[in-house]
Amino acid sequence: MAHVDPDIAIAAMTRLWRNFGNEVSSPLVRSWRIMCDALNAAGQPNSVGWTALAMPTGIGKTQFAALYCALIPNPQITLNNLKLGNLHPGVLFVTRFTEEADLFVEQVNRHAGRKVAAAYHSDASTTLADATRFPILAITHRACELYQSEDTIATDEGTIWEHLTGWLQSRRAKIIIDETPNFAACVQLNSNWLAQTLGALKYLTDANRTQYSALEALLASITHPETTNRSRRLRTDEIEDIYKIDTRRMREALSAADNYALAVECGPTKTCLRAVVQKTLSAIEAIQSNGWAWISYRNKIAQLNSATLHPSLRNGSGIILDATAAVYPGYGLLSPPANVIAAPASVRNYDNVKLYVARGHKAGKGYMADHVEKLWPQYREAIEAALPNGERILVCLHKIAREKVDVTALPRISLAHYGEIDGRNDWDTHEAVALLGLPYLDGATPANIAQALLGAKTTEWLQTPATRHTKEYDDVLATLHRGHMAASAIQAIHRVRMRRAIDSAGRCKPTSVFLLLPNGTDGDAVLSAVMSSLPGARMIGWQVEFAKRKKRTVPTTEVFLELFTNARPDVYTKAQVRSASGISSASLDRFIKRIQCPSSAERLNLNALGVSYYPQRGQGAEAYFVKA
Template identity: 30%
Template sequence: MTAYIGLHEQYALVPPQTFVERFTQRWTEEFDMPASEPLRKLWRTMANTYQQSIMSTAQGQPSRWRVLQPPTGSGKTMGAVVYSGLQAEHNASAAPCAKPVGIMIVARLKAQADEVVSDINAYVGRQVAVADHTDHRATRERLWASDVVVITHAAYTSAKKTLSGFSAGRWHDLTHWRGGRRLLTIVDEALANVVEHSQLKLDELSRTIGHITQEMRLSHPTEVKALEILRESMLSHAAANDRFGVGTALAWEAGSSPAIADLTALRADMRNLRYDKINGKDDENERQRLAQRFDKTLASAEALLDQYAFMTLQGVQHSLNSSALTVPLELPGPVVLDATAGVDLMYDLMEDRADIIPTPKGVRDYSNVTLHVARTERIGKSAMEELAGPRFAALQADISSRLSPERKVLFCVHKNVEHLVPTHADLGVAEAQAAHWGAVDGTNAFKDFDTAVIFGLPFRDHVWGTGVFFALQGVQCDDWHDNPTWKQHENVRELLQRRHLAASIIQAVGRVRLRKVIDEQGRCASTDVFIVLPKGERGTEILEYIRQELPNVSVQSWAFEPDGPKVRVKLSGLPQERLVTFMSNRNPGRTSMSVIGREFGLKPQQRKDLQKVLRDENHPTTLALRTAGVIYGSEGKGRGAKSFLMKSAA
């Protein structure tokens, strides 16, 4: 601490008390929310943690991750905005001898990065922050001049990696500015999303190699040879696994792959191939779809040759897998803002590389939240798709009987069934919206909704758990796959699964109005959450994690059976939103009208009426589909005519 005293004079540091005062003012006056004493203690903890991280980095100490776990609705992102703005102000007004402090913020999505930049610049009243991502690549000059740079995980990945290693120049531009090295990195994201998984299926690699033309083989002999060596290695490992009845086994450790190659040029050439004509078609959308598919395969091959890899068998499909942290542990002054840190096992797996900062008690009180819990078997993606029709009918019948007309309802479901979510007209409520797993974290779009329905859970397969564990704890021996223990935990893969599900649920329910504080006790307005959990020990443990993270939440049994007697419900036809959602979530390519008819249960006349709408280029449905990259088309005439919707590749 003595060493820190001198640093206060050397750097333009934001006094914690100043942050608390300015943030309290913004919280109460601009956002009209009460600031309790526990909240102010939390904000002081945030400011102290940021300052400690800055001073530690300035002293050149080894990078340690400081993890703040502010509860949902306690000013996590808003606090990062205010602190960054204050830091820019102090940089401008500090004495000439004081060094300015640069900040980097890592957000999950491009839209979130842009919003943070806009908020910081608006708060300061001038441009002090800049975003850097694929839609808005900042110039070196802007990065050099900006007090704050906001990036996404994808932007970090593209800066960190080339196909043969590390892009030192771009990463240097992000982490350095006119004040020298940036001293603080705020990761506004759950750590669960910063492990990058790579998977390469044997059949897909063979298919991709088969599309390499003879001309490309002559132009890129080294790259093609590396891919063929990789394929032979996969065949060998697959045969050995089959022979000895091994489901998962290490193929190689990092640095010991059978080949190394920079596939940049080959990938560029293959992206331009006319795959559609090879398959006897003349279809640009089909060409783009296949180009993306094969490029993804080559990208996975590249990553696997550059990292460790393990071979696994799922069903009849052999695949090669690997994982790595997309955000390195050596970030300058990393501080993570994660409302679900209390249940996320990843911080435990980081061991002495992470410090979880205690959160003051009494910040939030969720006694006005009622959690309605039902139990059932099979609520993962496959089961929800297989049983979607009768399950959503049963859900609609049950929920509509429980909700009053003024309610606003958010459904969180799997992507492939999102279009089956009941509409507000189906339920008889003021508003009903849907979001799917993977696209719900962090959004504020539903902050005024009073009801959340969680229907279907985002289970991960055992390969994911293995990848997470290896990324943080290092590669394990083959025996570990059959006996995945760690410390006192008998099955760390299953524990990762349960913690992941709990964290995902907490993130999802945190999108509705329970996030907004209404009184000095940290309570929210009355909110209902309906959720279907797994039967047995897994569901019980997940519920305990939810109770832990939502203090004083009221839990009630929900007498709902998704697979009970069949229920008939009245649907509001085929509204525009349902079809647009369905097509937005589809992969690029054709979707025949017969598929759409079956999916939505359309009668012949309803299907004809829909086609009439789709032929009208100015109809709202047609315009909305076009925005999603979808157009209506038909081939042939008379009884043999075929109609379809075509979605272009992004």
């Protein structure tokens, strides 16, 4: 397999880097050599699993990948080269947006001096038949996931994915993924959608109502009035009901029905349920394909959940260019674990960065959406007070909060939201960035991602943090959640001009970063990850007193777990426990009622600590706890 000489690649990258007006340092050269060695190793016959290059922004990761692809020798197809395996390996480059795919292709072809690369997407001129003729092909993340998952048949023989990955009677050997891939395709289907689908289809004219019995049984089971509202694995009979649901016949009924027949009254208007039914049937089909599901509850509404690992991560190998790979635990949970390679020390220096941090603030999407209109003028005033010279500011919020903020009269401020910002260079001349809110995941998503990586888990695992110790992580769900928030924060922060190095020490131009963080482990995790991504940055306390989180009352369960975690093995009467914990008699009685259910999370957590409860009945008797 043809490869690239690292010395040739580094010499070419050095010329390119200096043409950009950048300085070249020894740590930067070592970073490029590490990248070249990793790219050469990818796709070899003995390659197993993924390598994540956790190189910081501003060292030219994507430019180097384009240059590397342009330098890959492309020998003629001769009998001797076929015998020696001395042929172009074929490269598939995967990036987030179609514009980035086009730019990558333009860079490769310019460096190569000829057309060796093409992009395949809806707006590109490259046909599916043409795709197999180019040694380097660029596609989007969405296409990479979609065409592997659906096995979409092409117009001639083979699937679309087989055409995209086909090269020289075989498959492209090197896959390069730019930025973090979507680790898991998650399914979330709530009971309201199931009920609406059932109501929309079952009562259509000429409907065969018996074909909806499995759907009815599933809905009745997950919404049973005696449910505990605790997360649990789906029972065997419930999974069997899902397999019995004939989505093909339901789709036929949906196609035959007009919108009026599918309409439901919502106040003065009628809403068509066609889109809801289509999404419900797609979710059911995904669960049928995955073969497992679990139930969570939110505001007493049942939700079916399942997930599958990204198809490339499931059984592929290659290179992932991700500056945040070192802080996201998903890489270590792959099988085999990804080889995360960090950049050499001192490749970047952020001593020109001021990090303004305010703690104790509410940062969730719901709170920000409800209060951003009132708080935005105060946020803006606090930021501008630290930036009196008209510096341009990128403000990153949740999407729903962004829609409520108007900056049309504020040319110095640009708005972006989580989910659209990763990897983009639109704001690389801005002097400051502010994160107003953190991208918390909903309660079900970390469990979906974990099970996509580790396999379906039990009800006990879903309900009990003590059972979720995985590798070095005490609770893998909490770790995945915090890793997601930290990686998202780092991605957002590095969109402004700090991403560009201006000297051989890897410094950037003076840049200001503003963070509003909660207290506790979530805020600690994000701050620690941000500081690790900004070596040399100076942290400054930011006095922002409005919108602070009120000190919360510690839940009874947490009080008891802390009490018995620190307690010595002994017998403790109910009165002693109440006195030591400082909680009310009513709260203690409610807690005791919960632990008397063998499957409750409280009972399972006490079991893990070796604590048992003994109720005593009769005059003068007192209940007690025993820690073994």
